[in-house]
Amino acid sequence: MIRTVFLLLFAIFFGVVAEAQWKPNYDESKVPEFKLPDPLKTFSGKKVRSVKQWEKKRRPEILDYYQQNIYGEVPGKLAISSVDVLEESSNAYGGKAIRKQVELSFEKNKQSLHFTILIYLPKTDKKVPVFLGYNFYGNHTITDDVNVLISTAWVDNNPSFGIVNHQLTEQSRGVRTNRWAIEKMLDAGFGFATIYYGEVDPDTNDLTDGVQRLFYVDDQQQPADNEWGSIAAWAWGLSRAMDYFEQDEDIDASKVIVFGHSRLGKTSLWAGANDQRFAGVISNNSGCGGAALFKRQFGETIWRINRSFPHWFCDNFKNFNNDEKKLVVDQHELIALVAPRPVYVASAEEDQWADPKGEFMGAYYAGPVYELYGKKGIQNDTQPPVNKPIINTVAYHIRSGVHDVTDFDWEQYINWAQKFIQ
Numbered sequence: 001m002i003r004t005v006f007l008l009l010f011a012i013f014f015g016v017v018a019e020a021q022w023k024p025n026y027d028e029s030k031v032p033e034f035k036l037p038d039p040l041k042t043f044s045g046k047k048v049r050s051v052k053q054w055e056k057k058r059r060p061e062i063l064d065y066y067q068q069n070i071y072g073e074v075p076g077k078l079a080i081s082s083v084d085v086l087e088e089s090s091n092a093y094g095g096k097a098i099r100k101q102v103e104l105s106f107e108k109n110k111q112s113l114h115f116t117i118l119i120y121l122p123k124t125d126k127k128v129p130v131f132l133g134y135n136f137y138g139n140h141t142i143t144d145d146v147n148v149l150i151s152t153a154w155v156d157n158n159p160s161f162g163i164v165n166h167q168l169t170e171q172s173r174g175v176r177t178n179r180w181a182i183e184k185m186l187d188a189g190f191g192f193a194t195i196y197y198g199e200v201d202p203d204t205n206d207l208t209d210g211v212q213r214l215f216y217v218d219d220q221q222q223p224a225d226n227e228w229g230s231i232a233a234w235a236w237g238l239s240r241a242m243d244y245f246e247q248d249e250d251i252d253a254s255k256v257i258v259f260g261h262s263r264l265g266k267t268s269l270w271a272g273a274n275d276q277r278f279a280g281v282i283s284n285n286s287g288c289g290g291a292a293l294f295k296r297q298f299g300e301t302i303w304r305i306n307r308s309f310p311h312w313f314c315d316n317f318k319n320f321n322n323d324e325k326k327l328v329v330d331q332h333e334l335i336a337l338v339a340p341r342p343v344y345v346a347s348a349e350e351d352q353w354a355d356p357k358g359e360f361m362g363a364y365y366a367g368p369v370y371e372l373y374g375k376k377g378i379q380n381d382t383q384p385p386v387n388k389p390i391i392n393t394v395a396y397h398i399r400s401g402v403h404d405v406t407d408f409d410w411e412q413y414i415n416w417a418q419k420f421i422q
């Protein structure tokens with residue numbers, strides 16, 4: 001007994017010391033040597049030479065590996081049980097757009113979940129393509145529009161936005177308008193849809209408060225080791241929004257581009273990989289667990305992300321803490337799961353934590369799968385200069401500045417989407 005207590009204290013002590021001493025690596029010369037898995041070679045070593053072999057064998061085995069070991073699989077089906085249009089107007093943005101606020105509800109095992117999609121569509125008699133993306137602090141924060149409903153879901157406090165007691169109020173209306181170039185989208189003929197991500201699964205290390213609980217049996221408190229963490233839950237929510245778009249006569253559901261920034265950029269990639277109905281994917285500053293290669297261990301690492309956000313990935317992912325070598329995939333293959341659909345990866349120069357070079361490499365090394373389909377990946381293996389986008393089916397830019405979403409980013413996304421999706 002004394003020995004066990006002693007060993008435990010010893011382990012805790014060294015764990016704490018190791019953690020306190022951990023520093024992210026920002027030195028290119030200290031990036032370990034690694035061999036990137038070949039997206040066009042199966043786990044058993046067979047070369048993939050055709051779209052058919054990719055779609056029948058290689059794509060499913062990569063997707064399955066990601067589901068079982070990284071993001072976790074969704075344990076079953078859960079269809080929308082009701083759609084309620086909470087509010088609608090044809091006079092948004094000075095008459096330029098229609099607005100809809102649509103609540104989707106889900107029920108299972110005597111539990112329910114509701115989330116609200118805020119939608120703006122340019123006025124036209126045609127169905128329109130749409131950018132769909134989660135927001136971090138509630139739908140009312142991304143626009144000055146006074147008619148946007150305020151979510152009652154749990155939210156992370158942010159006193160600079162006037163968010164205290166984990167509750168949203170009028171005070172935070174419009175605080176995040178800078179991240180969403182809504183009028184630019186509308187003027188270019190795109191609709192825009194957003195959801196507060198905390199309505200699908202609050203971003204806490206507690207998997208009893210989000211959608212996962214609808215699947216629990218008896219007194220289950222968390223998913224199985226190979227089942228969904230929060231990123232997969234958020235991705236699930238995007239697919240349910242897509243289910244709704246398929247019923248909305250004003251939306252062209254074959255042209256929905258899923259967008260996300262940071263943790264939500266990890267989510268947009270995972271959503272696009274799983275759900276091939278998404279016509280395109282944008283992953284903005286998504287870093288570790290997003291577009292950046294794990295094996296570079298530059299900036300945030302697997303151990304670190306699992307330590308800070310134990311609920312984002314499935315529990316099996318913890319087996320790779322400090323053991324990136326063991327992974328038989330890397331994020332270029334996650335991006336390749338989007339092929340042949342257009343994908344845009346973007347970095348920010350000062351966002352070293354997210355490893356801009358690793359994000360670029362993720363996009364670059366997805367190329368061979370796009371080329372199998374006759375689509376253009378990124379042609380040059382060196383990162384382009386700052387603010388000089390590469391606009392191909394696989395697109396990439398690194399912008400000056402910090403971890404954020406700016407008008408510059410949106411101008412590129414809109415331009416790329418006009419070329420490849422609209």
Ligand code: GCU
Nearest residue numbers: 262263264286287288300305
């Ligand atoms: C943290 C986290 C990142 C994540 C980011 C965000 O910095 O370490 O992985 O992308 O938060 O979502 O803002």
